[in-house]
Amino acid sequence: MKQVIKGNHAVSQGVRLCRVQVVSAYPITPQTSIVEEISELCAQGKLDAEFIKVESEHSALAAVVGSQTAGVRSFTATSSQGLLLMHEVLHWAAGSRLPIVLANVNRAVGPGWNIWADQLDSLSQRDTGWIQIYCESNQEVLDSMILAYRLAELLYVPVMLTYDAFFLSHTSEVVDVPESGEVDAFLPPYDPLFFLDVENPRMFGGMIGPEHYYEERYKMHKETLDALFRFPEICGDFKSRFGRSYDLLETYRTEDAEMILATAGTITSVSRLAVDRLRGEGKKVGLMKIRMFRPVPAEQWRKALAGARKVVVIDRNLSSGHGGVFAGEVKAALYDLDRPPRVYSTVAGLGGRDVTSEDVAGIAEHFLEHDDKEPLYWGLKKGEPCRN
Numbered sequence: 001m002k003q004v005i006k007g008n009h010a011v012s013q014g015v016r017l018c019r020v021q022v023v024s025a026y027p028i029t030p031q032t033s034i035v036e037e038i039s040e041l042c043a044q045g046k047l048d049a050e051f052i053k054v055e056s057e058h059s060a061l062a063a064v065v066g067s068q069t070a071g072v073r074s075f076t077a078t079s080s081q082g083l084l085l086m087h088e089v090l091h092w093a094a095g096s097r098l099p100i101v102l103a104n105v106n107r108a109v110g111p112g113w114n115i116w117a118d119q120l121d122s123l124s125q126r127d128t129g130w131i132q133i134y135c136e137s138n139q140e141v142l143d144s145m146i147l148a149y150r151l152a153e154l155l156y157v158p159v160m161l162t163y164d165a166f167f168l169s170h171t172s173e174v175v176d177v178p179e180s181g182e183v184d185a186f187l188p189p190y191d192p193l194f195f196l197d198v199e200n201p202r203m204f205g206g207m208i209g210p211e212h213y214y215e216e217r218y219k220m221h222k223e224t225l226d227a228l229f230r231f232p233e234i235c236g237d238f239k240s241r242f243g244r245s246y247d248l249l250e251t252y253r254t255e256d257a258e259m260i261l262a263t264a265g266t267i268t269s270v271s272r273l274a275v276d277r278l279r280g281e282g283k284k285v286g287l288m289k290i291r292m293f294r295p296v297p298a299e300q301w302r303k304a305l306a307g308a309r310k311v312v313v314i315d316r317n318l319s320s321g322h323g324g325v326f327a328g329e330v331k332a333a334l335y336d337l338d339r340p341p342r343v344y345s346t347v348a349g350l351g352g353r354d355v356t357s358e359d360v361a362g363i364a365e366h367f368l369e370h371d372d373k374e375p376l377y378w379g380l381k382k383g384e385p386c387r388n
Helices: 007-017 032-043 057-069 080-085 087-095 138-155 180-186 210-225 227-242 267-280 298-305 325-334 357-369
Strands: 002-006 022-025 050-053 074-078 101-106 131-134 159-164 172-176 249-252 259-263 285-290 310-315 342-347
Touching (some): 002 007, 007 138, 007 172, 007 180, 022 032, 022 057, 032 050, 050 057, 057 074, 074 080, 087 210, 101 138, 131 138, 138 159, 138 172, 138 180, 138 227, 259 267, 259 298, 267 285, 267 357, 285 298, 298 325, 310 325, 325 342
Parallel strands (some): 022 074
Antiparallel strands (some): 249 285
């Protein structure tokens, strides 16, 4: 059934459809309306779940670590500083091999305080052992919730679903919301191999000495990499049932492209418009949309980008002292190619600053004409050290 809903409510409906049994979260803008609606769904009897109120984001994730350890499907959500406060427990959840799904509404971190879109909050957590999926639309948000639980429970690896603050979280779009029975057929009830059971006592999170710790971490690493093979299979099953197609990445007009733009999140939407405009002017420009990140689908990135002369990565994030995070990751993935394309870094849209199709076209035209070695900081105010 098609509904006009906000991105945050697409998450809430995903939680309902996935029949999550325990939800715990602490309110933080712009995440709050996710759990507000989940609370209403519980009160109305539309979601049979325990809603745990806590005093912080650290406690919220700790609560669902407990419930997931007890063997029930669990969920939490946060943004920005809330995700940073969860950092310790993110490591614990991943190391404990708990298939929790967390929705993070990408928001800038402070100070100075800013509640608008920026991806540094989730990218700062890229080494915690969580699979990350970046979404472009409200439909993708809802569908990715369902895909995330299927993947997490297959691999026993937690999944973080991320999408841009306000551009999606508080913007309404038409979303095809499937029937509960359809999702039940795709996502069976959670049936863990091991769980906290007084009738069958086990130890969880115990001490591991040097003789075993390395092997445990390597196993976690290898099974996280399995997502690169299992996620496309899951997406194929999803398409056969619901008619919508997803994968590790998405390409647009890249077949003969001399330059390919690489983006994640809502900048992708305006980048498609820019590609169409540039194609109309006879410029061979294409687009690669980054969806899964950690594990890095390096082989798939290479296949998508290898035929281009230039790759321009547009980052809505800035790692101080380094530059755009995705740009560094793309460069590393392409390094081993015999004749890799030149990778150019652009940082744009920090703190929710708008990035239009005209901006993206301007970025592409700049790199069609120039071979800058340093990152391009697009859209800085006049008088600042701007290179556009």
